[in-house]
Amino acid sequence: MPNGHLNIKEASGILVTKINYKKFISPIVVALIIWLATPLRPESVSIVAWHMLAIFVATIIGCITQPLPIGAVAIIGFTITVITHEVNIDTAVAGFGNNSIWLVAMAFFISRGFIKTGLGRRIALGFVRIFGKKTLGLAYSLIGVDLILAPATPSNTARAGGIMYPIINSLSRSFGSSPDDNTQRKVGSFLTFAEFHGNMITAAMFLTAMAGNPLAQSLAKSSHINITWMGWFLAALVPGIISLILVPFIIYKLYPPEIKETPNAKDWADEQLAKMGKMSLSEKFMAGIFVVALLLWVLGGTLNIDSTLTAFIALSLLLLTGVLSWSDILQEKGAWNTLTWFSILVMMANELNVLGFIPWLSKAIATSVHGLSWPLVLVILILFYFYSHYLFASATAHVSAMYSALLGVAVAAGVPPLLGALLLGFFGNLFASTTHYSNGPAPILFSAGYVSQKDWWKLNAILGPVYLIVWLGLGSLWMKLCGVY
Structure with a gap:
């Protein structure tokens, strides 16, 4: 197996698919690190939630390195999720009905x-x-x-x-x-x-x-x-x-x-x-x-x-x-491929919320910003809200999981209530400038094949700060003029 690939060869008339096994190393290593760190997890996070995090992160990394097509990587992640009893098969399969x-x-x-x-x-x-x-x-x-x-x-x-x-x-x-x-x-x-x-x-x-x-x-x-x-x-x-x-x-x-x-x-x-x-x-x-x-x-x-x-x-x-x-x-094929991998990622992301990892993360950020000035708190919350979207495959699911918690933190820190509510509302859309699975339109347009995954992530990484400057910076000034706060 030169270069870590399984050569295409004929066995009983069946072609064996060429696979770059080296690309499995990163997701497996990351998954093992997170999994083995289970004894070090926060007390309020269950073992199941922590293991779910390990599988989800590994699946996302696998979707990036692509040792196999995204759909195949997602199927493997799905299988591991059920085999390890993080999610039962009925719940996991129900994700395909979204x-x-x-x-x-x-x-x-x-x-x-x-x-x-x-x-x-x-x-x-x-x-x-x-x-x-x-x-x-x-x-x-x-x-x-x-x-x-x-x-x-x-x-x-x-x-x-x-x-x-x-x-x-x-x-x-x-x-x-x-x-x-x-x-x-x-x-x-x-x-x-x-x-x-x-x-x-x-x-x-x-x-x-x-x-x-x-x-x-x-x-x-x-x-x-x-x-x-x-x-x-x-x-x-x-x-x-x-x-x-x-x-x-x-x-x-x-x-x-x-x-x-x-x-x-x-x-x-x-x-x-x-x-x-x-x-x-x-x-x-x-x-x-x-x-x-x-x-x-x-x-x-x-x-x-x-x-x-x-x-x-x-x-x-x-x-x-x-x-x-x-x-x-x-x-x-694009429709069936997207239906497969997107369903699995949404199921995993939803389970992170149901199992308590996402609520814990929201509470942790609330504790960490206590005592800071409200403009700084607002910036931190928006940055957290934006970049935590890498963990989500649905904008609506992210809004459902974090909006109330982050708005409560903002108001408690002295952020003008309507300003905080509106900015979190706007960024409930703008945080889609992250991944190719970030919201509903993303997998449709990405799966069309016009933009590579590398370009999609790279360009979004550049444009993300643009939205933060325009909407959080200029947008806050504009809302001041409008009398929002």
Whole structure:
């Protein structure tokens, strides 16, 4: 086994997969260190919670080093979790029933309809005709669509996966940019990553733009702090606009597309649209079903229709009209892959909360900041809230686990209540600038293959401090002017 790899060889006609076993060393070593440190754990943390931490951290490291694909690493982590009795099999398997994760998978299937029918290409060409002179301008226009939809779309996953991703994917392929042939850096990588951040910013700007925001509002109310829709929007307006302008430009400089200008884009788009001819029946079905899905996502709260149910309705209609076949669904490997690894990571993260590790961590930070000035406490809490998201695979789960505890610490330290409540609410979205599993949109856009895991983590590591400066720094000054405190 040279270089720590198992060579591909034929045994009884079966090929043995090449595996880099050296990449297992880091996760195993870290897991053993944490596991063997069990006698040194805090008294309030149970043995099971500590062991769960060891497995979770090792799984995350394995997802980074990738001795096997992420899905395979997650399956191994899942198996170890159950074998060691940290979680029983019924609880572990129940993680695959998470409705938000199924929404992610449904978004992949809906996007296949856009590609198969050609409707996504037609929409993409329309964007090229209007905004196609420069790639940066195209990114701003796509994010502008997200901004318009955000206030009325309480699922940022639905917005990114069901609405924006299919357009970006088709648009990128129209420019000859695809991860399938290693041409993703032409335009696809930039547009995909810019949309991820644009979606995250718009989610932070409106109380109704992400499922965790109303939860934060409810938790704040239980602490006698009232956050209104307009109050949230006004407080987020200036840092939000600054971020929407600044962040895509920073991404453009740090992660530039190979194609920066397309002076003949309009003529080319006109020519391509002429070749496509009139809309086919399948395109019309796809467009109609898309409008139905969009309306149900926008009006879901009023009609009491869950976002995931809407996605299932859309997929059912696509199957009934023949736009998609069951074979198309089975062949959508990205959806099934994401459903597997994302479900497992969310299950592990939720168990860390249920078993008491996350509550202990929240109380520990409260004790450590006692006696400090409130501005310093606020900075420490936001930094902790932001970077602890590496332990979470769901923004809503993180808000649920830590928002109340950190808000209580902030208020006790003298932080103006509404200021603390709003900033924690905003960062309940912005901390997604960490990992490729940080929130619902992340695995959709990451699994498309346009942005490598290394680039995703590296760029987010750079952009994280930008959000801290804009929202915690300039945002606090703006809220002072607004009379929040």
